[in-house]
Amino acid sequence: MPFTFLPDTSVIYNRKIIDFIQDSTLAEYQPIELDHVTEVPKITIILSRVMLAEVENQANQTKPQENVGLEVLQELYALMKQKKIHIETFGKRPTLEQIKLNPGGELDALIRKDAFDAKAILVTADEVQSSIALVQGIDVLFTMNLPENQKEQSAESDEAGIEEFFDDHTMSVHLRGHCLPMAKRGKPGEWKLEPITSEPMEPFSIAEIANRIIRTAKNDEQSFIERNEAGVTVIQLRKYRIVICRPPFSNSYEITAVKPLVQLSLEDYHLPQKIYDRLEIAEGILVAGNPGAGKSTFIAALSRYYLEKNKLVKTLESVRDLDVPPEVSQYAPLNGSLEQTSDIILLIRPDFTIFDEVRVESDFKIFADMRLAGIGLVGVVHASRPVDAVQRFIRRVELGVIPNIIDTIIFIDAGQVAEVLCLEMTVKKPSGFTDKDLSRPVIEVRNFLTNELYYEIYAFGSDVIVAPVGSKKRSNKRRIKESYPPLSGSKNGKSKYYGADDMIPCEIYRRKKAYVISVDPSLSNQYVNFYANGNLIFSATLNKQGEIYIRNNSPVFSKIVSTLKKRRDLFASLE
Known part of the structure; x- marks a missing residue:
């Protein structure tokens, strides 16, 4: 009954x-x-x-x-x-x-x-x-x-609502009302956005899938709702990271689902032994790259590597979507604050913490605080160049402590480790400075494998300068070559020394906001006349390096440009 x-x-x-x-x-x-x-x-x-x-x-x-x-x-x-x-x-x-x-x-x-x-x-x-x-x-x-198996079957059947749009080569699926369902397929660096079907999806169909996803996340022990606000819901549904957008936040129902494509080990990247040795001692690592370059896959491989070395590894994530082993605890913001989560991590004292991702102002301060507390950190940042990862810390933390919180930058491109840089602090005269009195603390950014100096970071007045040097520097002489064809008498487009034998030779090259005319340094602070084709162009006093700067807004600037375009000789005279 x-x-x-x-x-x-x-x-x-x-x-x-x-x-x-x-x-x-x-x-x-x-x-x-x-x-x-x-x-x-x-x-x-x-x-x-x-x-x-x-x-x-x-x-x-x-x-x-x-x-x-x-x-x-x-x-x-x-x-x-x-x-x-x-x-x-x-x-x-x-x-x-x-x-x-x-x-x-x-x-x-x-x-x-x-x-x-x-x-x-x-x-x-x-x-x-x-x-x-x-x-x-x-x-x-x-x-x-x-029974436990009954719950699992229910979760699996609900999950199929989004799983059916994926195949082995699909990284993400994008569903939007009145539009074709799209999938991003390929591999890191070679993604293509392709339609899944030839029929547009109705908003109510997407809303139905969204409801099934929410139900599954609430019932599945391996899934959770990361963010739940009016208009948007962020869900980690087992291996899928799902963002559901609705009006009024979005003008139509929309679902974006992302899943990891491959699971690699660090050996799959074929890294030199020198990098492995660096990973053993490095404690402030930044993993940088463009979106979709393969940073998360590398981070997951790095976490498995540290586990094999008997290290205690935790993650700090706004959305817990890293594909890490079950031995790695994944922590979310505590009461909506990553700062409170970092306080707990300081009590746990792991050997390494993976911070995915360092993005807003408070994240950089948390990263610096945890590093200075002695916790090994691997931070994930979006950057189009390796040095951009460092520049994101400038002004957010004091310049002098940057080498103490970041010692290694690993740049990922097209799923591979494209470059590894290291940072060191030294006191020296920055490259290009001639006065020894201008020595100052300089952060050197070098290629870790070749030790070649790429960038120098230092304070200059109230500004912080990130200056490319070595092979990363684009010379001013090259800019002259690109702007104008080589003048007669020059070799391979290099800057030419203008003037006759009885005249003072001078060299002219272009900078961003000025032309620089360089004469003999022994003539520093001398008043000289500059001629072109026998006509006086202007007169000026050289600085202590024997140079004169002609800024872009100077009345003489147009005369210098005209002289170069007409391929006329330029020389200096004390008379």
Whole structure:
């Protein structure tokens, strides 16, 4: 003989009440004490007005679960129309005072009271609700008592809503209302956006998939909702990172799902032994690269490498989407703050923490604070060049501590380790400076494998200069060659020394905001005349390096440009 059942809010939102009706769980259920339940000719679902008020409130507040609750109520009504169940409502709507007391469990208490008064079996997925109801003498059908394999099958069937759009070569899927479903396929550095089908998707179809994803994330122990706000929901559904956008945040329903394509080990990158040795001692590593370059895959390989070295590894992620081994704990923002999470990590003291990703102002301060506290850090940043990863720290942390928090930069391009740089602090005269009195602290950025100097970072007045040197420097002489064809007498486009034998030779080259005319340094602070084709162009006093700067806004600037274009000789004279 069937009985009456009263579902609470938890089994409405996880759809278990529908599953129980369809798989005959309710029909076959045997209560513990028959005296406290009501036998009826047909399965009767009693809807508490407290539960209905909660569903209505969620819907009015445009919560992401709103469609789930309303959809389940509509399905219950459809089952009643099919004469599979009977539905009744029971109890009173909660008062304003009771709603205010809800954080303490007041509404749950009202639902238990309705179940007791109606002599119904309480159906719940809330462990606290179940335990208290049993103490109060209420018969309970608790969903956690279900066999584990039944839960897994339900999760897998729901997950197929997004999984069916993926294949072995698909990194991400992009679904949008009234548009073709698109997939990004290929490999790092060679991605192509391709249509999945030839038919556009309707917004209601995408909304249905979104609801199934949310339901699965709430019920699956390996999935979780990372961010849940009006208009957007971020979900980690097992291996899929999913972003669901809705109006008013988006002008249409939209789903973006991303999954890792491959799982590599560090050996798959064929790195020189010198880099392995560096990874053994490096404690402030930045992994940089463009979006989709393969940073997350490399980070996952690096985490496995450190685990093999018996290191304790944790991750600090805004969205926990790294494909790391189960031995690696993945931490999310605590109370919405990564700073609070970093406080916990300081107590745990792991050997290495992977920070994915360092992006906003507070992230850089957290990175610096944890490094100075002695924790090994691997930070992930978006950057189009290796040096850009360092530049993102400039002004956010003091220049002098940058080498103490960053010692190695690994740049990923097209899924491979394209370049490895190292940072060191020294005191010297920056390249290009002639006065020894201008020595200062300089951060040298070198190629780790060749030790070639690429960049120098130093303070110049109130500015911080990132100056390319060595093979990374684009010479000013080359700029002259690109702007104008080589003048007669020059070799290979190099700057020419202008003038006759009885005149003072001078060299002219271009800088960003000026032309520089260089004469003999022994003539520093001398007043000289400059001639072209026998005509006086201008007169000026040389600086202590024997040079004169002609800025772009100078009246003489146009004369210099005209002289170069007409391929005329330029020389200097003291007369």
